[in-house]
Amino acid sequence: MSPAQTEAAAREPNGWRPPSYWPFVLPALLVVLAIIIFPWAYTIWMSLHEWKVGSAPTFIGLSNYIRLPSDIRFIEAIGHTLVYSALSVALPLIFGTFAAVVFHTKFPMRGFLRGLFIMPMMATPVAIALVWTMMFHPQLGILNYLLSLVGVPPQLWVFHPATVIPSLVMVETWQWTPLVMLIVLGGLASIPTEPYESALIDGATRWQTFRYISLPLIAPFLFIASMIRMIDAVKSFDIIFAITQGGPGNASETINVYLYSVAFVYYDVGYASAIVVVFFALIVALAGALLWLRRRTHWNDGGDVR
Known part of the structure; x- marks a missing residue:
């Protein structure tokens, strides 16, 4: 067959042929079906x-879902989850940004102190929980001892309903502030020096330099850090369960902790599955809202939000 005939044959419409890449895609597709779609x-x-x-x-239809709005513990768990998540995002974001600004400046032993600062992020959650449980002890804990040195009366920390969630957020902030610091530090390192030199010539203060130069330029990095922390905080379980098991009473019982109790304490697998589905829908809605906000927010070359 001549080259012209070969080209003409290639142009002729043929019947459907299975893509040549199917033998490579099919194993991955089967794995996805087996470990993701089937369990759901x-x-x-x-x-x-x-x-x-x-x-x-026993098939009961949507009865488990209809039961959820009248379940007081489930409603309270949603509230605890939202409060815990909001604080666990805001505080590491604030302290992590401050730490990034500090470690971005040059001073002696900066590298060593950076490594020391990120060590809490490397520790296992259960080990962290055990250490902080001893620190929170009303009589023997070091936190109340430090408060006594400045004349502050001892606190009950995780042993009182009013202070248990702020105390748990303190642990979460201590562990994950270094992550935010690393993300923001990468943003600060990518900023050119020219804007700072111009601000120095114009006589801008440190706060003005941060407010009008650094903060707008690291806004995309702050958004990424917020997304990572939000997704992680909503599904937090290990720290809370290891320290309080949802107590005192139900004061620190988040959705994950309540789900554990329903499934593995009361052995109500059907109702626990309904909670899982609703919790998954909540996470998907939250992630969708964050992604929508990310698409709606545009940063120009100067870092300004539009």
């Missing part, structure tokens, strides 16, 4: 049944 489909199936460990499942 099975969870939704369980949520439509009344199923307690030791008894056969």
Whole structure:
């Protein structure tokens, strides 16, 4: 066949042929179906049944979902989750940004202190929880001892409903402020020196330099840090469970802790599955809102938000 005939044959419409890459895609597709889609489909199936460990499942339709709005502990758990998540995002963002500004300046032993500062992020959550549990002890804890040195009366910390969530947020802030610091530090390192030199010539103060130069230029990095911390804080479980188990009473019971109790204490698998589905929908809605906000927010070359 001549080259002209080959080109003409290639142009002729042929029947559908399976893509040549299917043998490579199919194994990955099967893995996704096995480890992601099937468990979720099975969870939704369980949520439509009344199923307690030791008894056969009974189909009850949407009864488990209808039960959720009247469940006081579930409603309170949502409130605790939102408060805990909001504080666990805002405080590391503030302190992490401040730490990044400090470590961005040059001073002796800066590298060593940077490494020391990020060490809490490397520790395991259970180990952190055990250490902070001892520190929170009303009689033997070092925190109350430090307060006594400045004349402040001892606090109950995680042993009182009014202070348990702020105390847990303190632990979360201590552990994850270094992560925000690293993200913002990368943003500060990418800023050219010319704007700072111009501000120095114009006689701008340090606060004015940060407010009108650094902060607008690191805004995209702050947004990324906020997204990472929000997703992590909403699903936080290990620190809370290891320190308080949701107590005192139900004062620190987030959705994850309540879900654990329903599934592994009361063995109500069907109702726990309904909570999982609703919790997953909440996370998807929150992530969608953050992504929508990210798409709606545009930064120009100067870092200004439009």
